[in-house]
Structures are given as structure tokens and as C-alpha cells.
Amino acid sequence: MNRWYRKFAFASHGLGHAIRTQNSFWVHVPVTIVVIGLGAWLQIESWRWVAIILATSIVMSAELINTSIEEIVRVVHPTHDPRIGRALDVAAAGVLIASAGAVTVGLIALGPPLWNVLIAGG
Numbered sequence: 001m002n003r004w005y006r007k008f009a010f011a012s013h014g015l016g017h018a019i020r021t022q023n024s025f026w027v028h029v030p031v032t033i034v035v036i037g038l039g040a041w042l043q044i045e046s047w048r049w050v051a052i053i054l055a056t057s058i059v060m061s062a063e064l065i066n067t068s069i070e071e072i073v074r075v076v077h078p079t080h081d082p083r084i085g086r087a088l089d090v091a092a093a094g095v096l097i098a099s100a101g102a103v104t105v106g107l108i109a110l111g112p113p114l115w116n117v118l119i120a121g122g
């Protein structure tokens with residue numbers, strides 16, 4: 001039990017550090033709050049929640065892994081190296097792909113219910 005508590009504490013510490021230091025999270029977190037608020041307001045079906053939760057979790061995980069790689073590079077190889085640059089670019093591309101997927105999922109999951117309420121009048 002204590003071991004699991006320690007694992008959770010380390011992970012929470014990492015999450016807090018990423019949110020404080022990575023400006024990408026200053027976009028991810030407010031967008032996620034707005035999307036959850038919209039979902040609650042529109043009372044969307046379970047499958048839409050599942051899609052939104054999966055998409056946002058994938059973006060956050062990709063961002064955390066990217067941050068982890070950046071932090072390691074700063075320690076292990078602080079000087080400029082095109083091979084390191086390529087590796088960092090690939091990790092950043094992972095975040096980009098996950099974000100593009102999440103925007104698409106958000107449009108599919110929230111678009112029709114939002115349209116019904118705002119345009120079609122319920």
C-alpha cells in the first residue's frame with residue numbers, strides 16, 4: 001500500500017512540475033475544462049464522454065512524455081546536436097498528432113449536440 005502511495009506521489013509531483021513549467025499545459029488544461037463543462041451542459045451520451053476522455057488523456061500523456069524527453073536531454077546532452085534535435089522534433093510531432101486527433105474527436109463528439117442546442121433550438 002505504501003509502495004503504491006509512493007508511486008502515486010511521484011507521478012503527482014511529475015504532473016505538477018509539468019503543469020507549472022510547460023506552457024503547452026496552459027493551453028491543454030483550460031481547453032480540457034471548457035470541453036468537460038460543455039459536455040456536462042449538453043448532457044452528452046456516454047460514448048461521447050468516452051471519446052473525449054480518451055482523446056484528452058492521449059494528448060496529456062504525449063505532452064508528459066515529450067516533457068520528460070526534453071528534461072532528460074537538458075541534463076544528458078545540453079549542447080546542440082542535430083540528432084538530438086531530430087529526436088525532440090519526433091517527440092513534438094507525437095504531441096501534434098495527438099492534439100490534431102483530439103480536436104477532430106472534440107468536433108465529432110460535441111459538434112452535433114452543440115448544433116442542436118444553439119442552431120436547431122434543442
Ligand SMILES: Nc1ncnc2c1ncn2[C@@H]1O[C@H](COP(=O)(O)OP(=O)(O)OP(=O)(O)O)[C@@H](O)[C@H]1O
Nearest residue numbers: 022023070077078079080081082084085088089092
Ligand atoms: N540539444 C539540442 N540539439 C539540437 N536541437 C535542439 C536541442 N534542444 C532543442 N532543440 C531543438 O529545439 C526544439 C525545441 O526544443 P525545446 O526542448 O526547447 O522544446 P520547447 O517545446 O521549445 O520547450 P518547452 O516545452 O520547454 O517550451 C526541438 O524540437 C529541437 O528542434
